[in-house]
Amino acid sequence: xxxxxxxxxxxxxxxxxxxxxxxxxxxxxxxxxxxxxxxxxxxxxxxxxxxxxxxxxxxxxxxxxxxxxxxxxxxxxxxxxxxxxxxxxxxxxxxxxxxxxxxxxxxxxxxxxxxxxxxxxxxxxxxxxxxxxxxxxxxxxxxxxxxxxxxxxxxxxxxxxxxxxxxxxxxxxxxxxxxxxxxxxxxxxxxxxxxxxxxxxxxxxxxxxxxxxxxxxxxxxxxxxxxxxxxxxxxxxxxxxxxxxxxxxxxxxxxxxxxxxxxxxxxxxxxxxxxxxxxxxxxxxxxxxxxxxxxxxxxxxxxxxxxxxxxxxxxxxxxxxxxxxxxxxxxxxxxxxxxxxxxxxxxxxxxxxxxxxxxxxxxxxxxxxxxxxxxxxxxxxxxxxxxxxxxxxxxxxxxxxxxxxxxxxxxxxxxxxxxxxxxxxxxxxxxxxxxxxxxxxxxxxxxxxxxxxxxxxxxxxxxxxxxxxx
Numbered sequence: 001x002x003x004x005x006x007x008x009x010x011x012x013x014x015x016x017x018x019x020x021x022x023x024x025x026x027x028x029x030x031x032x033x034x035x036x037x038x039x040x041x042x043x044x045x046x047x048x049x050x051x052x053x054x055x056x057x058x059x060x061x062x063x064x065x066x067x068x069x070x071x072x073x074x075x076x077x078x079x080x081x082x083x084x085x086x087x088x089x090x091x092x093x094x095x096x097x098x099x100x101x102x103x104x105x106x107x108x109x110x111x112x113x114x115x116x117x118x119x120x121x122x123x124x125x126x127x128x129x130x131x132x133x134x135x136x137x138x139x140x141x142x143x144x145x146x147x148x149x150x151x152x153x154x155x156x157x158x159x160x161x162x163x164x165x166x167x168x169x170x171x172x173x174x175x176x177x178x179x180x181x182x183x184x185x186x187x188x189x190x191x192x193x194x195x196x197x198x199x200x201x202x203x204x205x206x207x208x209x210x211x212x213x214x215x216x217x218x219x220x221x222x223x224x225x226x227x228x229x230x231x232x233x234x235x236x237x238x239x240x241x242x243x244x245x246x247x248x249x250x251x252x253x254x255x256x257x258x259x260x261x262x263x264x265x266x267x268x269x270x271x272x273x274x275x276x277x278x279x280x281x282x283x284x285x286x287x288x289x290x291x292x293x294x295x296x297x298x299x300x301x302x303x304x305x306x307x308x309x310x311x312x313x314x315x316x317x318x319x320x321x322x323x324x325x326x327x328x329x330x331x332x333x334x335x336x337x338x339x340x341x342x343x344x345x346x347x348x349x350x351x352x353x354x355x356x357x358x359x360x361x362x363x364x365x366x367x368x369x370x371x372x373x374x375x376x377x378x379x380x381x382x383x384x385x386x387x388x389x390x391x392x393x394x395x396x397x398x399x400x401x402x403x404x405x406x407x408x409x410x411x412x413x414x415x416x417x418x419x420x421x422x423x424x425x426x427x428x429x430x431x432x433x434x435x436x437x438x439x440x441x442x443x444x445x446x447x448x449x450x451x452x453x454x455x456x457x458x459x460x461x462x463x464x465x466x467x468x469x470x
Contacts, residue, residue, distance in 0.1 A: 009032045009144050010026045010336075011034050018311040019311075020035070020108060024111045036115075056357065062089055063196045074394045126307050129141075148287075150276040159245075165184075168270050180264040185271045195229060214356065240258065251265050252267055309331055311327035317349065360419055361420065378407075382406065382461075385402075404460060413438055416430050
């Protein structure tokens with residue numbers, strides 16, 4: 001397995017989900033593996049563990065407690081409303097993230113991976129230069145294969161007053177807690193933080209320059225989710241953008257391009273992410289990149305330099321942690337062979353489920369209605385909108401939307417979408433069914449669990465919209 005004329009068989013740049021998975025699994029196959037991550041800027045686990053999925057979901061849970069207390073009155077619970085201790089939430093989150101960082105480190109070391117607390121620069125097709133954290137000089141190493149797994153980072157555009165805004169990485173440790181928060185952006189990160197801080201007690205305004213948030217999601221889901229966020233208290237303003245920001249004694253004065261003005265305590269810019277490629281030496285070694293800086297790879301995740309590979313957000317394909325993990329396993333099988341008795345893995349980007357942890361949640365898998373009509377022509381839409389059983393006593397006006405997109409000719413369910421409580425948990429199971437090619441007839445013949453919201457997906461019988469006219 002090992003190639004003795006190199007220092008390592010595989011050198012991984014980046015200690016996020018994809019990088020750690022690739023390093024650990026390759027080492028378990030007998031390869032000599034090293035990984036470089038500048039630990040002084042955060043722990044192992046990358047964006048997801050440190051400033052992404054995990055802390056964001058923890059804060060989403062925290063945000064639900066205030067509304068849950070209000071809803072409890074309808075069930076007979078009485079008492080004073082609880083008060084958020086922001087410092088306690090931050091401290092408990094930090095403790096949990098530190099625990100996860102340690103687990104990632106132990107996984108690597110127990111597998112035999114050499115971990116460098118360093119910034120790595122590619123210095124040739126099979127060479128690297130490491131700048132060790134806190135140490136003078138540089139260290140040069142060689143590797144038969146180099147894997148780039150550096151992920152992405154938030155992007156904030158240049159404009160007057162940019163120095164006064166923060167990005168999503170900084171949201172978890174804000175001090176003090178922002179009583180007024182302006183969120184700029186319309187993607188899932190913007191919607192999630194708008195919902196979270198609204199739930200935690202901020203007065204939240206969200207600006208998006210487009211016609212509706214969550215571009216790329218099913219149009220009906222986008223409009224429904226936006227309306228539910230507005231009902232929950234988010235002041236969502238579409239077709240709006242920032243002209244400039246100035247600091248005043250009363251907070252940040254945000255001048256809008258339409259002439260309006262907002263005064264707020266904090267401004268979050270969640271306007272997209274870009275690949276983390278600066279300083280990696282890609283141009284010098286000839287690694288091809290896209291116009292956004294993303295690393296271009298083939299079906300085996302090889303770059304234009306065959307000994308250099310890339311996975312995860314740095315390739316700007318589907319920016320989801322489980323996708324990076326899947327890509328990492330394909331790379332390991334390709335480079336070092338599959339597990340004995342198993343076929344080499346491949347990666348399919350069809351029917352990748354995802355969730356948006358706004359309030360209420362969105363869960364989705366497969367094609368939007370528009371995509372399905374473009375790809376399949378005739379489609380049949382099944383739709384159910386209702387107030388969940390929980391809210392018959394809670395007093396909440398929150399509603400749930402479920403939608404199935406069916407290819408009429410084959411009867412196959414090609415899209416499944418939900419806005420409602422625990423949408424991600426519900427859609428994950430249905431993703432297996434769609435991946436397996438389940439038809440609407442299979443859905444219809446499946447017995448539901450009663451009473452649950454999820455049973456609606458197997459009890460929709462009448463099409464919400466007929467076939468388009470020929």
